Amino acid sequence: MLMSVFHNWLLEIACENYFVYIKRLSANDTGATGGHQVGLYIPSGIVEKLFPSINHTRELNPSVFLTAHVSSHDCPDSEAVAIYYNSRHFGKTRNEKRITRWGRGSPLQDPENTGALTLLAFKLDEQGGDCKEVNIWVCASTDEEDVIETAIGEVIPGALISGPAGQILGGLSLQQAPVNHKYILPEDWHLRFPSGSEIIQYAASHYVKNSLDPDEQLLDRRRVEYDIFLLVEELHVLDIIRKGFGSVDEFIALANSVSNRRKSRAGKSLELHLGASIH
Known part of the structure; x- marks a missing residue:
């Protein structure tokens, strides 16, 4: 509660x-x-x-x-x-x-x-x-x-x-959205989890500029990137969850892995987007 x-x-x-x-x-x-x-x-x-x-x-x-x-x-x-x-x-x-x-x-x-x-x-x-x-x-x-x-x-x-x-808490509202399955992911991403830079580069080709305001553009870019991140995450994690766990430790290990990856993405996302927009 x-x-x-x-x-x-x-x-x-x-x-x-x-x-x-x-x-x-x-x-x-x-x-x-x-x-x-x-x-x-x-x-x-x-x-x-x-x-x-x-x-x-x-x-x-x-x-x-x-x-x-x-x-x-x-x-x-x-x-x-x-x-x-x-x-x-x-x-x-x-x-x-x-x-x-x-x-x-x-x-x-x-x-x-x-x-x-x-x-x-x-x-x-x-x-x-x-x-x-x-x-x-x-x-x-x-x-x-x-x-x-x-x-x-x-x-x-x-x-x-x-x-x-x-800008600071924008990722929280993104976390409420369901996974968007409209993106066709690169084949090798089915075998490995791509880096943050790779996801952002891929997201750039799916981003449509709907505003002239730089802050709004940045938020839109992060939304597209997060949609793709969630899709990749589902691809690598959902089947494991469906199969179940042999022990509590296995469950905790996966939960920690997912949480740490999300924290890492959130911490690096803004910096990577700014770097990509400059170049």
Whole structure:
């Protein structure tokens, strides 16, 4: 039940006008280090993009409020603050942008959640103004983390992933589609699983440009590539599943193999598509 709630939440975020920020919570983020500056680290450039009104030095430490809602845990909404600590321009030393005041009961500041994969979805303002709300999910299990990493690739501690939700989480909506059997695969692919580059090269010959927008073109290319990937996957995996398994270990081995291949594809797909479009 909870997994379906989580998956629906991700799909909703992916399909609406959100900017997502994904990372594993560090000990400094959650306060596990006991340090003075406790709070989730968010790069200055992201805060600048989401809260343009505070990007100035006309006054000391300009700030703006936003509503922080945690969908993964049962805790009250809080009024977080995006602030530009700009005292360097007023004779002191500090010059950084942060989002603070997540609330005492927030899972973002629970030391037990150190290392947890976390998504912050900032609702973008249609007119380009300040973001007024952020929706948060702190993963509570490896199952939840696997859902995300299958779509975007492995997220290692210290890595920061951010961008428009449709681009970052687009693979999640693709996973809901049934296998498309309209493609005629090369004969040798029936004997071996092709590389990501081979699938993308093959997909290029089946891609029809329906938009002049580069982002939409990229998403369309990834849809075609994913359709073909699923067809190849079915070709190599479905018969094994139909034959059944002699032991639980055999089943787990196949499941891990499929999951790892999907993670690998998701992690490399965007890079390979960008490389192919440049050449």
